[in-house]
Amino acid sequence: MAESKNSSGGASLFNLFRRPEAGAAAGFILIFLFFAYFGLDKNFLTALGTSTWLNFASKVGIIAIPIGFLMIAGELDISIGAVIPAGGIVLAMGTELYGINIWVAFAMSMVICGFIGFVNGMIVTRTKVPSLIVTLATLFVVAGLNAYVSKGLAGTTQHSLQDVGVVSEFILGDYHTLAFGDGDDKVTVFRSLQSSFFLFLLVSALGFFILHKSPWGNWIFALGGDQESARNAGIPTSSLKIVLFILSAMAAGLVGMTEAVLANTASTTTQFGMIFNSIICVVVGGVLLTGGFGTVTGTVFGTLTFGIVFQGINFTTFDKDLNMLFIGVLLLVAVLMNDTFREWATRASTAKK
C-alpha cells in the first residue's frame, strides 16, 4: 500500500483526516469566509446578523445531535417532523386550555414525545423493518393525531400560548442580548439570540459527553459498527436503540416547545423541512450514512455551516432561490468526503514500519 510508505508527515495528515470534525470545521470556515466577504455590506458580520443564522441553526441543531446518535447507530428518525408540532401543541393546550402549570405541561409534553420515540424504537427493534419506513409511518400517524386531537379538544389547529411566565419564557423562548457599556464604548457580545441557542449549547455539551466520554458512547459506535457483534459483547442493543429513539423524539418536542413559547402560538403544521435539515446537518458534520462513525463536534460544525448557507444568502446580492442549490452542493461534497474518509480509514496500515 502506498500510504504505508508515507513519512511521518503523511501520517500526521492522515491523523487529521481521522478526525472527521476537522473536515466539518474546515468546511465551516470556508463557508463563513465566503459569506463574510459577500455579505459584508449587508451586515452579515454584525451581532444581529450572526444571531440570524445562529438562531436558525440552533433549532435544527438540538434535533441534529440525537439524530446523529441514531445515524451512528445505523438508524434514522424522520417522525420528528410531526413530533415537533406535537411538543408545541401539547404545551399550548395544557397551559391555555386546561390551565396547567407550564413546567408540568412541559413535562407532560416530554413524556408524550418520549412515548412516540419509544413506539418507534419498539417497532424497529421488534420487527426489523428499516427505521426509515417505520418512522415514515409514525410521521404520518402523529401528524394525523396532531390535527385530530387538536381539533377535537380545542376546535382549532392553531393554539395561542400567552403569558407563560418570566422564567419559563427566559429559558424556553426569549431573545437575549449581552452588551457592556454605553454609546460609543458599547461592546455587544451577542444580540437577539434566542433561548434555543443556549439549549443547543447545552444539548451539544451533553451529547459530547455521552458519545465521546461516557461508556455508552462506545455502545452506540459498536451498535452501528456491527450489531451482531455488539450483542455478543453483551450490549443491550434493543434497549439502547429504543433509548436513542426516545432521545430524538424528546429533542424534537423540546424544539416544538421553544418555538411555541417564542411565537406565543403553536400550530399542528408538520415540519417536513426539519426532517431533511437535521439529516443534512448530521451528514455535513461527517457522520457516515452507513453508521458506526461520527462525532458531536462534527455535527455542531455541520449545523452551523448549514445555518450560514440557509440564512447567509439573505446578506448577499445573490438570488435567494440559490440557497437550495448551495445546500445541495454542500451535501454532495460532504457525502463524497465522508466516503473518501471511510476509504482512508479502512485502508491505512497499522504502523510506520
Added chain:
Amino acid sequence: MSDTPILEMQNVNKSFGPVDVLHDISLKVRAGEVLCLLGDNGAGKSTLIKTLSGVHQPTSGDMLMDGEKVRFDRPRDATDRGIATVHQFGGTFPLMSIGRSFFVGMEPTKGWGPFKRFDREKANAIAVKAVQDFGITRIDDGDRLIGGLSGGERQSLAIARALHFGARVLILDEPTAALGVKQATHVLRVVNEAKRRGLAVIFITHQVMHAMAVGDHFAVLIRGAIAADFKKGEKSREEITDLMAGGESMSDLEAQIDADNEGQSSQAGAA
C-alpha cells in the same frame, strides 16, 4: 493437565422441526488441547458452534462443563461460563479504535456516578499489550482504527480479547478461511499460544493443512454426524481429505473431473 474435559457433549441431537441437523454428537475438549472440527459446507458445523455457544439448545443429549451438566439458554450464559466464540469476520468494528473495540461492553471507566468516563489511555494500553503478547508487534497504537488492520491481525485481536476477559474455551469459526497464507500463519501461531496458556480450543475449519498444523484431536463431521474421531498422527492428510469429501476418495473425484474435462474438450474439438 486435568483429565476431566472442560467442555463435553454427550449424544447431542439437534433438530429444527422435522429437520434433523445434528445426530448423536459426542465430543470433548481438555485444557491445553486443540480439537479440530472438520467438515464440508453444510455438514452442520455452524449449528454445532451455535449449540456450543448457547445460541441453540440441544433437542436431546447433554452438555457438560468440568464434568457438571450445564444448560445455556442464551449466548450470555455460555460467555459467563468462559466460552468465547470468535467468528470469521465478527467481533470487530472496522471504524472503531483498537482500544474502544477491545473493551466494547466492558468499558473501563474513571470518575464516579453519572460522570463516569471511558478510560481511553487504560483501554488502549491494555489492548495493545494483550495483542503484543501474542506476538503481533505491529499493533502499537490503540487509537488506530480496526479497519486498518489485516484480517489476521483482527482475528488475533479478537482471540486476545477473549483471553483477556477470562475465556477458558475458545471456539474459532473458520478463522483462517478468508486469509492469505502468511496471515493464516499468524492466526495459527496465536492459536498455539492460546493452547500453551492452557485454553481448550475448538477450531472449526475445512482446511486440512491448517487443522493439522495445530490440532491434537480431530473430528470429521458429515451430514450432522461425527464420521471419524482420531488423534494427531493417526491419519494422513489424504485420508482426512477423503473423509471430508464424504468417504469418496479424492482420487476418484479427480478422475471424475478429468473425465469430464476430456469430454468437454473433445466436444469443443468436434464443434
